[in-house]
Amino acid sequence: MSRMTLTRYLIEQQRENDNIPSDLRLLIEGVARACKEIGHHVGQGALGGVLGSNETENVQGETQKKLDVISNEIMLEANEWGGHLAALASEEMELIHPIPDRYPRGKYLLLFDPLDGSSNIDVNVSIGTIFSVLECPDAGPPTEATFMQAGHRQVAAGYALYGPQITLVLTFGNGVQAFTLDRETFSFVLTNERMQIPEATAEFAINMSNQRHWQPPVQRYIDELIAGKTGPRHKDYNMRWVGSMVTDVHRILTRGGVFLYPFDTRDATKPGKLRLMYEANPMAFLVEQAGGEAIDGKVRILDIQPSQLHQRVPVMLGSKEEVERLKSYHA
Ligand code: AHM
Ligand code: MG
Numbered sequence: 479m480s481r482m483t484l485t486r487y488l489i490e491q492q493r494e495n496d497n498i499p500s501d502l503r504l505l506i507e508g509v510a511r512a513c514k515e516i517g518h519h520v521g522q523g524a525l526g527g528v529l530g531s532n533e534t535e536n537v538q539g540e541t542q543k544k545l546d547v548i549s550n551e552i553m554l555e556a557n558e559w560g561g562h563l564a565a566l567a568s569e570e571m572e573l574i575h576p577i578p579d580r581y582p583r584g585k586y587l588l589l590f591d592p593l594d595g596s597s598n599i600d601v602n603v604s605i606g607t608i609f610s611v612l613e614c615p616d617a618g619p620p621t622e623a624t625f626m627q628a629g630h631r632q633v634a635a636g637y638a639l640y641g642p643q644i645t646l647v648l649t650f651g652n653g654v655q656a657f658t659l660d661r662e663t664f665s666f667v668l669t670n671e672r673m674q675i676p677e678a679t680a681e682f683a684i685n686m687s688n689q690r691h692w693q694p695p696v697q698r699y700i701d702e703l704i705a706g707k708t709g710p711r712h713k714d715y716n717m718r719w720v721g722s723m724v725t726d727v728h729r730i731l732t733r734g735g736v737f738l739y740p741f742d743t744r745d746a747t748k749p750g751k752l753r754l755m756y757e758a759n760p761m762a763f764l765v766e767q768a769g770g771e772a773i774d775g776k777v778r779i780l781d782i783q784p785s786q787l788h789q790r791v792p793v794m795l796g797s798k799e800e801v802e803r804l805k806s807y808h809a
Contacts, residue, residue, distance in 0.1 A: 481660075481667045481668075482667065482668035483665045483666065483667055483668070484507065484510055484646070484657050484665065484666035484667075484668070485507065485665075487655070487657075487668050488503040488506065488507070489503070491650075491652075495652070497650060497651075497652055498650050501561075501562045501584060501585070501586070502562070502586065502611065502633060502634060502650075504560060504562055505557070505560065505562040505563065505584075505586055505588070505611065505634075506611075506634060506636075506648065508556055508557050508560050508562070509553075509556070509557060509588070509590075509609055509636075510638075510646055510657075510666055511556055512552050512553050512555075512556035512557060512607075513607050513638035513644075513646060514644070514659065514664065514666075515552050515556065516545075516548075516549045516552050516553075516592070516593070516607055516638070516640070517638065517640045517644045517659065519545065519548055519549070519552075520545065520599075520605065520640040521640070523602065527544075528544050528545050528548060529544065529545075529599065529600045530543070530544055530600065531543050531544065532544055532546075532547055534547070536569065536570050536571075536572075537571070537572040537788055538569070538753075538788065540596075542570065542596075543593070543596045543599050543600075545593050545596070545599050545605075546570055546592065546593045546596055547570065549592035549593040549607065550568050550570040550571065550592040550593075552592070553566070553568065553590055553592045553607070554566060554568075554575060557588055558575070558577055558578065558581060559581050560581075560584070561581065561582040561583075561584050562584035562585075562586055563577055563583075563584050563586050563587065563588055564576070564577060564583050564584060564585060564586065564587055564614035564619075564620045564624070565577060565587055565588075565614070565620040565624070565625075566587070566588045566589070566590070567587070567588075567589045567590075567622075567625055567755070567756070567787055568589070568590050568591070568592055568756070569590070569591040569592065569753060569756055569757075569788070570592055572788075573622070574620065574621070574622055574625060574787065576619060576620060583619075584614075585613060585614050586611050586612065586613060586614060586633070587611070587612040587613070587614050587620065587624065587625055588609060588610075588611055589609065589610045589611075589612070589625065589755050589756040589759075589760075590607060590608060590609040590610070590756050591607065591608040591609075591753070591756045591757055592607055593605060593606075593607065594606045594607065594608050594637075594722060594723055594724050594757065595720070595721060595722025595723065595724060595725065597721055598720070598721055598722050603720065603721070603722065603725075604639060604640060604641035604642075604720065604722055604724070604725040605639075605640050605722050605724065605725075606637050606638055606639045606640060606722060606723075606724025606725065606728075607637060607638045607640075607724075608636075608637045608723070608724060608756060608757055608760050608761065609635065609636055609637070609756070609760060610629075610632050610634075610635045610755065610756055610759050610760040610763070611632060611633050611634040611635065612625065612627050612631055612632055612633065613631070613633055615627075622787055625755065625784070625787060626783070626784050626785065627784070628780060628781055628782060628783050628784070629754075629758075629759035629760075629762055629763060629779055629780035629781070629782065630780040630781060632651075632759060632760065632763050632780075633650065633651070634648065634649065634650050634651075635648075635649055635759070635760035635761075635763040635764060636648040636649060636760065636764065637724045637727070637728075637760065637761075637764075638724075639724050639725060639728050641725065641728075643658050643659065644658070644659035644661075645657065645658055645659070645669075645728065646658075646659070646666050647673070647728065647731065647764065649763055649764050649767040651763075651767065652767075653671075653672045653673075653767055653768075654672065654673040654731065654764055654767045654768045655668060655670065655671055655672070655673070656668075656669055656670035656673055656731075657669060673731045673732070673768045674768055674769050675730060675731060675734050675765065675768045675769050675770040675796060675797055675798075676733075676734035676797060677769070677797055677798045677799050678734070678797060678799045678800075679734040679735045679736060679796065679797040679799070679800060680713055680714065680715050680716060681715065681716045681717070681718060681729075681733075681734065681735040681736075682700070682703055682715055682716075682717055682718075682735060682736050682737075682738070682800070683717070683718050683719050683720075683726045683729075683730070683735060683736065683737040683738065684700065684717075684719065684737075684738040684739070684740075685719055685721075685739070686700075686717070686719070688742050688744070691742035691743045691744045692740055692741075692742055692743075693740070693741060693742070693743070695775065695804070695807035695808045696738065696740045696775075696804075696807075698807055699803065699804055699807055703715040718735070723737075723739075723752065723757060723761065727761050727764070727765070727795070730765070730770070730795070730796045730797070731764065731765070731768050734796070734797045735796050735797060736794070736795070736796035736797055736800035736801065736804075737793070737794070737795050737796050738793070738794045738804075739751050739752050739792065739793045740775065740792045740793075740794065741774075741775065741792040748790050749790055749791065749792060750774070750790045750791050750792035750793060751790060752790060752791065752793050753788055753789065753790055753791075754779075754782060754784055754789050754790065754791045755784055755787060755788075755789070757793075758772070758774075758779050758791050758793045759779065759780065761793075761795060762778075762779035762780050762793075762795060763780065765795045765796065766780065769798065770795060770796050770797055770798055770801065771795065771796075771798050771801035771802065772793070772794070772795035772796075772801070773794050773795070773801055773804065773805055774791050774792045774793065774794070775792050775794060775804070775805075775808040776805065776808050776809070779791065779793065779795070
């Protein structure tokens with residue numbers, strides 16, 4: 479069979495199921511092009527002068543890496559002219575970015591973390607780009623309030639993973655598809671038409687160095703996993719923590735597992751580390767579409783009504799059995 483490129487897959491889906499409007503398809507193709515370009519810069523590393531930090535801080539008060547800034551620019555430039563978007567928002571920009579007057583305004587909103595896992599850039603460990611697409615409900619110029627929609631209203635979401643392979647993982651609410659970049663033809667080729675997370679797992683991902691700051695339900699849950707075969711779970715668990723959410727989630731979509739960045743008591747102003755709108759929501763959409771679950775402890779991530787563009791949430795996602803158990807411990 480001839481290879482199924484991203485373009486062909488999206489056109490055929492639109493034809494067969496009528497579930498991907500053409501301007502949404504073109505928008506996603508624009509995002510995919512931007513990811514290829516970011517992937518190129520990531521691959522250049524020291525040769526491209528892209529490693530190391532900028533002198534700047536983002537709205538979260540984090541020092542920006544050069545690649546954070548480069549990736550943000552690429553996402554803006556690749557996506558603002560297409561005519562499919564009303565506005566964009568990014569982890570690296572305090573305010574939303576309305577489409578400049580010189581371009582036509584479309585009906586979608588794009589949110590993204592242009593370069594996720596920034597602490598891994600300089601050490602040559604996998605990193606990624608995460609994105610989420612919402613509809614723009616009104617015809618007037620969008621404001622931050624226009625973005626304040628719960629995650630279940632996303633019409634598409636995905637990530638690009640810059641690892642040994644460059645992988646693009648997408649959902650339009652009809653399962654999860656993975657595409658691998660063919661580095662010779664520079665096109666994304668469908669390599670997994672339906673990613674599925676096994677219901678049960680024996681692998682967990684959490685930053686153990688924060689253990690003393692966790693709340694009792696997470697303390698209990700992790701204690702029980704670590705107790706292994708002789709503990710209440712009666713099996714041995716394995717641990718992985720890459721420190722790039724994209725990579726940790728990709729592993730879970732590929733072979734199962736559970737990922738936690740829970741609420742902790744380190745900083746009263748931060749209810750978790752990860753950001754709802756461009757990290758937790760798109761990942762929760764993908765995980766649910768692959769048969770898993772995603773909660774903040776008590777509530778389904780996709781049902782959280784956002785109140786701020788850069789708000790943080792605790793995140794627990796992955797194999798159903800584990801997330802259900804976490805929910806029961808928090809109840
Ligand atoms: P970033 O968007 O600034 O890169 O931060 C998000 C990342 C996630 O990819 C990852 O899961 C987490 O931060 C790791 O945090 P920690 O360094 O506390 O383990
Ligand atoms: Mg991030």
